[in-house]
Ligand SMILES: Nc1ncnc2c1ncn2[C@@H]1O[C@H](COP(=O)(O)OP(=O)(O)OP(=O)(O)O)[C@@H](O)[C@H]1O
C-alpha cells in the first residue's frame with residue numbers, strides 16, 4: 001500500500017473550463033479511520049470524492065487509493081461509493097435495488113440475501129423491502145443508497161453526505177454502525193455539513209474554494225483556533241481566509 005495510507009493525493013486539481021473546483025489538494029488518510037471533508041456549498045467536496053473514486057479525471061495531480069493510482073478497475077470491489085444524488089432505480093423495490101448492486105459486484109445470491117438482511121436492519125427499512133424505492137421518503141431513499149454502497153463489504157467507503165435528511169435518532173445509529181465498521185478495519189471518507197458529526201471523525205479537512213485550509217483532529221482544530229466548538233472554529237478559519 002502507498003505508504004500505508006488508505007488515500008493519498010498529490011496536488012490533485014480539477015478545473016471545469018477556467019473554473020478551479022479543486023486546487024492542489026494534498027491528503028493523507030490513514031486506514032481504519034473516519035475522515036470528514038467539510039466546507040461550504042461549492043467548496044469542492046463532491047469533486048474530490050468523485051476524483052478519488054475515479055469518476056472524474058484530474059486536470060493535474062494524482063490520487064492513490066489503497067496503494068493504487070486512480071483510476072484502477074481492480075479497486076472497484078474494494079471501494080464503496082454513496083453519491084450525493086442517489087443513484088437508485090425508482091421503479092424497482094428496495095430488495096431489487098440492493099440485489100442489483102450485489103450482482104454488479106459479482107456476489108452470490110446467498111451472500112446478497114445475507115447482506116440484504118443485515119443492511120435492511122441497519123437502515124431500519126425491513127418493512128419496506130418490497131416497496132418501490134420511488135414510494136419512499138427522501139431520507140428513506142438516502143438510507144437505501146447508503147446500504148447499496150456497502151452491500152459488497154468494501155474496505156474503503158466514500159460517503160457523500162450520508163446522513164443528510166436522516167432523522168436524528170437514525171443518524172446516531174448510523175454513527176454507531178460507522179464506528180463498528182471502523183473497528184472492523186474499514187476506512188470511511190465522508191462529507192458532512194453537520195458539525196456534531198464532524199466531531200465524531202478521527203480527522204477532518206476543511207475545504208474552501210477548492211483548497212484545503214485546515215486539517216487535523218477536531219480537538220486540534222478547536223485548540224488551534226482558540227474556540228470551544230467546531231462551528232466557531234470553522235467560522236474563525238473562514239474569516240481568516242477571507243482576510244488573507
Ligand atoms: N461538471 C461540472 N461542470 C462545471 N462545474 C462544476 C461541475 N461539477 C462541479 N462544478 C463546480 O465545482 C464547484 C465545486 O462543486 P462540488 O459539487 O464539488 O461542491 P461541494 O463542496 O460538494 O458542495 P455541496 O456542499 O453543495 O455539495 C462548484 O462551484 C460547482 O458548480
Ligand SMILES: [Mg+2]
Pocket residue numbers: 045046047084160
Ligand atoms: Mg457535494
